[in-house]
Amino acid sequence: MSNMLEIKDLHVKVEDKEILKGVNLTIPKGETHAIMGRNGSGKSTLSYVMAGKEGYEVTKGEILLDGENILELEPNERAVKGLFLAFQYPIEIPGVATMTFLKAAMNAQRKARGEEELLTPDFMREVKSAAKMLEIDSAMLKRALNVGFSGGEKKRAEILQMALLKPKMCVFDETDSGLDIDALKIVSQGVNALRDANRSMLIITHYQRLLNYIVPDVVHVFSNGRIVKSGDKSLALELEEHGYAQYDESI
Amino acid sequence: MIGKLNQSEQVLLETLQKTGADELAADFAKTGLPTRRNEAYHYSDLKMLLGDVPDLTTGAISTSVPLLNIEGAYRILIVNGEVQISDEPPTGVIVSTSRGGVVEPENDIVAQLNSALTKETLNIDLQGTVETIIHIDRRYEGEASHINDGVELYILDGSNATIIESFSGSNEAHLSNSASKVILGRDAKVTHIMVDLSGGRVRHLQSVQYEINESALLHSLIIHKGSALARTQLFAKFIGENAHADFAGLILGAKEQHSDISINIEHNVANTTSSENYKSVVLDKAKAIFQGKILVARDAQKTDAAMKHQGLMLSDDAQILVKPELEIYADDVICGHGATCGQIDMDSLFYLMSRGIEKEQAKSMLIRAFLAELFDEIKIEALKEALISVADEWLEV
Numbered sequence: 001m002s003n004m005l006e007i008k009d010l011h012v013k014v015e016d017k018e019i020l021k022g023v024n025l026t027i028p029k030g031e032t033h034a035i036m037g038r039n040g041s042g043k044s045t046l047s048y049v050m051a052g053k054e055g056y057e058v059t060k061g062e063i064l065l066d067g068e069n070i071l072e073l074e075p076n077e078r079a080v081k082g083l084f085l086a087f088q089y090p091i092e093i094p095g096v097a098t099m100t101f102l103k104a105a106m107n108a109q110r111k112a113r114g115e116e117e118l119l120t121p122d123f124m125r126e127v128k129s130a131a132k133m134l135e136i137d138s139a140m141l142k143r144a145l146n147v148g149f150s151g152g153e154k155k156r157a158e159i160l161q162m163a164l165l166k167p168k169m170c171v172f173d174e175t176d177s178g179l180d181i182d183a184l185k186i187v188s189q190g191v192n193a194l195r196d197a198n199r200s201m202l203i204i205t206h207y208q209r210l211l212n213y214i215v216p217d218v219v220h221v222f223s224n225g226r227i228v229k230s231g232d233k234s235l236a237l238e239l240e241e242h243g244y245a246q247y248d249e250s251i
Numbered sequence: 252m253i254g255k256l257n258q259s260e261q262v263l264l265e266t267l268q269k270t271g272a273d274e275l276a277a278d279f280a281k282t283g284l285p286t287r288r289n290e291a292y293h294y295s296d297l298k299m300l301l302g303d304v305p306d307l308t309t310g311a312i313s314t315s316v317p318l319l320n321i322e323g324a325y326r327i328l329i330v331n332g333e334v335q336i337s338d339e340p341p342t343g344v345i346v347s348t349s350r351g352g353v354v355e356p357e358n359d360i361v362a363q364l365n366s367a368l369t370k371e372t373l374n375i376d377l378q379g380t381v382e383t384i385i386h387i388d389r390r391y392e393g394e395a396s397h398i399n400d401g402v403e404l405y406i407l408d409g410s411n412a413t414i415i416e417s418f419s420g421s422n423e424a425h426l427s428n429s430a431s432k433v434i435l436g437r438d439a440k441v442t443h444i445m446v447d448l449s450g451g452r453v454r455h456l457q458s459v460q461y462e463i464n465e466s467a468l469l470h471s472l473i474i475h476k477g478s479a480l481a482r483t484q485l486f487a488k489f490i491g492e493n494a495h496a497d498f499a500g501l502i503l504g505a506k507e508q509h510s511d512i513s514i515n516i517e518h519n520v521a522n523t524t525s526s527e528n529y530k531s532v533v534l535d536k537a538k539a540i541f542q543g544k545i546l547v548a549r550d551a552q553k554t555d556a557a558m559k560h561q562g563l564m565l566s567d568d569a570q571i572l573v574k575p576e577l578e579i580y581a582d583d584v585i586c587g588h589g590a591t592c593g594q595i596d597m598d599s600l601f602y603l604m605s606r607g608i609e610k611e612q613a614k615s616m617l618i619r620a621f622l623a624e625l626f627d628e629i630k631i632e633a634l635k636e637a638l639i640s641v642a643d644e645w646l647e648v
């Protein structure tokens with residue numbers, strides 16, 4: 001199986017309103033794709049449906065991860081199969097310590113693979129080295145999960161989680177928004193460090209700038225609940241110049 | 252009037268008569284147990300809820316293993332109302348017993364019953380900085396029986412102490428009625444924790460009184476976990492200026508448990524402050540009740556009191572009932588209350604699960620997070636851990 005992700009004719013309703021209207025998307029193993037599109041066109045909805053959030057009714061179509069239909073799986077089951085979503089708006093959870101959360105997540109994935117729980121020193125070492133790569137202050141990791149993190153810190157924390165969980169299919173929902181130029185470079189380096197032949201990525205963004213750092217193999221234009229055009233990275237430049245208006249007639 | 256008493260009340264009346272508590276018996280014959288018409292018992296109509304009253308206990312018998320172990324604590328047992336002191340108390344701790352029960356707060360029939368039917372009271376005076384945690388292990392053992400017991404704690408001027416009382420025993424349908432009275436001297440600093448870990452058939456009634464003198468500092472925590480029916484009523488009186496108290500509590504309710512914490516805080520003098528921070532987590536068909544009454548007397552200027560109750564409902568059949576009540580006679584005070592009630596936050600649950608954490612574990616993490624604030628206030632590590640494990644055990648059921 002050479003495709004990591006196959007989304008076939010995906011239709012999704014939210015509260016009786018059709019948001020996704022026939023999404024088709026195939027990402028081969030090792031490739032990085034980008035999705036660009038207007039506000040409200042359904043990009044986050046697509047990412048939530050992939051991750052298995054409740055409240056979305058799939059009326060048609062399927063999502064295959066590494067050849068397996070995941071639509072019936074719980075979010076945690078999808079995660080342990082290697083799907084990871086970096087949230088557009090990471091959730092603050094007061095009372096859950098960041099480190100406790102990271103350890104629970106890592107151990108959940110190990111358990112699913114039939115491995116022993118991580119020993120604390122090994123866990124600490126892994127977290128420290130990943131935090132160092134992303135220039136995350138250790139004081140931040142002592143706080144409750146995402147609580148009091150700045151917008152940029154939250155995005156970095158998402159990438160930290162990804163670096164620790166080593167998923168095979170990574171979805172980034174506007175990970176670049178809220179990042180300053182330096183942070184953008186650091187996060188991009190973090191993401192690029194994880195690119196390899198067995199890992200695929202889907203980057204949702206509004207800005208061509210991110211794609212200068214994380215260069216995609218394919219760029220898709222998303223409009224009104226589906227992909228209306230695909231091309232190479234030059235498509236992102238063209239969009240930056242001409243906007244989305246030319247794709248609107250397809251509505 | 253006797254004709255109106257139900258079966259449980261009849262037995263209680265006869266018990267009072269046999270004990271020679273004639274005056275109270277005469278009153279009880281007229282009033283019986285409190286009903287919903289009594290404001291304080293509005294959601295806990297004891298006439299309806301109490302059920303069979305077993306025979307009065309015949310005294311101590313061998314005890315089951317302790318449900319709560321606190322490392323390094325000095326433990327005193329009260330078994331079926333009998334005080335058992337085995338170890339030499341630590342320095343600064345004077346332990347004795349006195350005949351009869353704790354002097355009850357005014358006009359409460361449950362406390363009056365306890366006071367009349369308690370044979371001996373455990374008295375502990377605490378002097379100086381008592382580092383050792385005092386653990387009063389109150390047991391209701393053997394066949395189902397009706398047990399009354401009492402504890403009076405006196406923390407002398409300038410002294411510091413940490414006391415935990417646990418309520419547990421055999422898994423029979425006991426009726427336990429317990430009283431605790433805590434007097435904080437000037438400048439006393441006290442942490443006082445009460446944990447009900449009784450078996451699931453027990454009816455547990457509890458009256459707690461605090462007298463808070465000048466510049467004293469109190470941290471009070473009540474945890475309800477075990478009994479089928481649990482009701483703790485708390486009466487606190489600020490009687491010296493510049494004192495502060497944090498009142499906290501937690502109801503963990505499951506199955507068909509009925510659990511009620513009703514507090515009455517009186518700011519009677521100027522310049523005292525308090526916080527009231529209570530939480531309830533309920534599942535199955537459990538019912539949690541919090542009634543919070545704060546009274547600020549005419550002369551109690553500069554009182555600052557902030558009360559809140561937060562509820563977490565884990566099933567559609569569970570109930571949380573909250574009644575705050577502020578009675579303020581002074582004009583220069585800050586006094587407020589708030590209540591929230593919600594379910595597990597679905598976005599938080601999804602976030603945790605999206606990282607691979609199983610639903611049940613993710614839920615536990617969020618419930619623990621909800622409770623964390625109550626335990627974080629406890630500064631003694633051994634105690635904090637013991638209480639967290641009480642909550643953890645509940646979460647695992």
Ligand SMILES: Nc1ncnc2c1ncn2[C@@H]1O[C@H](COP(=O)(O)OP(=O)(O)OP(=O)(O)O)[C@@H](O)[C@H]1O
Pocket residue numbers: 014015019037038039040041042043044045046055088
């Ligand atoms: N829970 C919901 N209930 C009702 N409508 C919803 C819900 N979630 C999303 N929508 C609607 O679905 C549409 C797509 O939203 P979505 O968040 O997927 O857009 P997006 O492409 O990610 O936009 P942005 O670029 O602003 O992040 C919007 O019109 C939004 O209002």
Ligand SMILES: [Mg+2]
Pocket residue numbers: 043044045088173174
């Ligand atoms: Mg979005």
